[in-house]
Amino acid sequence: MVRSTGRIPLAVGAAAMAVAAVTGCSSGSGSIYGLPTAAAADATSPAATPSASAGTGPAAAPTLPVSGEPAFGTPGSTPTGPPPPTGIELSAFLPTAAILPAGWTIKGDGSEHDTGTAINGYRADPPQIKEPCNQMRLAGTIFSQGYNVSGAMNEVYDGEHAVQVYLGAYRPGDAAQLLTDLRAYAERCKTFTGKSVDGAPIPMTVTLRPVPGLGDEAFDMRRVPTGPYRTSEIVVTRIGDKALFLSGDDILGRLPNLMQLAVPLAKTVK
Structure with missing residues (x-):
């Protein structure tokens, strides 16, 4: 196991190798809670095989035995x-x-990293509160920033597609507040225009749907470009004062089935 007592890399595996096609990156070159805020843009890259059915995984997402919408938490102050x-x-x-x-694997240790034994005492707002929409990157190492006090991550594969798994811890109420902020981010950035590597405009659509019955609250968020470019997806699940982030893209022709992984993994987080 490889651990880091300071910073967790922003991207691993296929995501780190993708060619950026939307300008901009995250919210600066510094770090928040020991996690880097940006290094390279996680932008829309041409997919190897554009698919009209992007967004479907290798198997159908399980049906969750719940009724109604999840009750979103209210952050505490003390x-x-x-x-x-x-x-x-x-x-x-x-x-x-x-x-x-079945069908999912870990290569080696999954490039596992964590923030060591330190608990970060500085409470900063998430960058998504003010971040321009064209800098949007759907990854746990980005979405977890702000209220995060510690974190750990690794990477798994559904046979060929890489999925980044990030687990962050928060002080009481802050994980719920973070999900509220991220929902507002998705609403504010429902549509925006990015740019391809040659500067051509790319209309982007952002969708967010609640996932009832997963953890204490959860949602699935996607950033979908118009044209043969990379779609990104992230499933965010709050379990008490922890938040689990699963993210991937369709650079190899389809999205990984994040829900297939989210259901069993969320049950193990305590």
Whole structure:
């Protein structure tokens, strides 16, 4: 296992190798809670095989036995209870071969990293509150920033497609507040215009749908370009004062089935 006591890389695997095609990156070159805010744009890249059915995975997402919409949490103002877990403690909840669905694998240690034993004491607003829409990147290392006090991540494969798994810890109420902020971000950026590598405009659409019955609250968010470019997806699940982020893209022709992974993995986070 490889651990870092400072920073977690913003991108791993296929996402790190994708050619950026929408200008802009995240919110600066500094770091928040020991996590870098940006290095390279996670932008819309041409998919290897554009698909009219992008967004479907190799298997149908499971039906969750619930009714109605999830009740979104209300952040608290006074920290109470035990201290939040460290990055090393969070790493115990990352995917292992024993809990992965059939067909999913981990290569080596999945490039696992965590924030070590430190708990970051600085509480900054998430960059998505003010970030321009054309800098949108759907990744847990980006979406977790702000209120995050510790984190751990690795990468898994559904046979060929890489999925980044990020688990962040927060002080009481902050994880719920973060999901509220991210929903507002998706609403504000429902449509915007990005740019291809040659400067051509690319109309972008952002969708967000709640996922009832997953954790305490959850949503699926997608950034979909017009044309043969890369669609990105992230499933965000809050479990108490932790947030689980699963993200991937269709650069190889289809999106990975994030819900197939989210259901069993969310059950292991305590």
